[in-house]
Amino acid sequence: MSGGDRANISPHRSRVATLLYIEAAIVLALAVWLITLGFTHGQRELAPLIGVVVFALLGAGGLFASGRGYKNGKNYGRSPAILANLIALGVAYYQIQGHFYIGAVIILPLALPILYLAFTIAKNENTY
Numbered sequence: 001m002s003g004g005d006r007a008n009i010s011p012h013r014s015r016v017a018t019l020l021y022i023e024a025a026i027v028l029a030l031a032v033w034l035i036t037l038g039f040t041h042g043q044r045e046l047a048p049l050i051g052v053v054v055f056a057l058l059g060a061g062g063l064f065a066s067g068r069g070y071k072n073g074k075n076y077g078r079s080p081a082i083l084a085n086l087i088a089l090g091v092a093y094y095q096i097q098g099h100f101y102i103g104a105v106i107i108l109p110l111a112l113p114i115l116y117l118a119f120t121i122a123k124n125e126n127t128y
Contacts, residue, residue, distance in 0.1 A: 010120065010121040010124050010125055012117045012120060012121050013070045013071065013073065013121060014070075014071065015113075015117055016067075016070045016081065016114060016117045016118055016121065017067040017068070017070040017071035018067075019067075019110055019113060019114045019117075020063050020064070020066050020067030020070065020077070020081055020114065021063075021064065021067045022110065023063050023084075023085075023110050023114070024060045024061075024063035024064040024067060025060075026110075027056055027059050027060040027063060028056070028057070028060040030056055031053050031056035031057050031060060034049065034052060034053050034056065035053055037049075038053070059084070062080050062084065063080075063081070063084060065077065065080070066078075066080045066081040066084070067081075070121075078118060078121070078122055081114060081118050082115065082118050082119070085110075085111040085114045085115045085118070086115070088107050088110070088111040089107075089108075089111055089112075089115070091103075091107060092104040092107040092108050092111065095107070
C-alpha cells in the first residue's frame with residue numbers, strides 16, 4: 001500500500017496497536033517475573049521454566065511486532081493478533097473454570113476489545 005493509498009485504512013488501528021503494546025508489556029513482565037522467580041526460589045524444574053520463559057519472550061515479541069504492523073497500516077499483524085487473543089480467551093475460560101476469576105478479569109479487558117477492533121478493521125478494510 002503506497003503512502004497516498006490510505007483511504008481504506010481504519011481509524012481503529014492506533015487503538016489496536018496501543019492495546020497490543022500493553023499486552024506485549026504484560027507478557028514481557030510475566031517473563032521477567034518468571035526469570036526472577038527462577039533465581040529466588042530453590043525448588044524449581046529448570047527445563048520447563050526455561051521453556052515457559054522462552055515462549056513468553058517470543059509471545060511478547062510477536063505481540064509487539066503485531067502492534068507495529070497495525071500502527072504502520074500493514075496486514076502482517078492481523079492474524080497473529082487475532083490468534084493470540086483467541087488463545088487468551090481460551091486461557092480466561094480455563095481460569096474461570098478453575099475459579100481463578102482475577103486471572104480472567106485481567107485477560108478479558110484486553111483480549112475482547114482487541115478481537116472486536118481487529119475483526120472490525122479486517123471487515124472494513126477488505127470491502128471493495
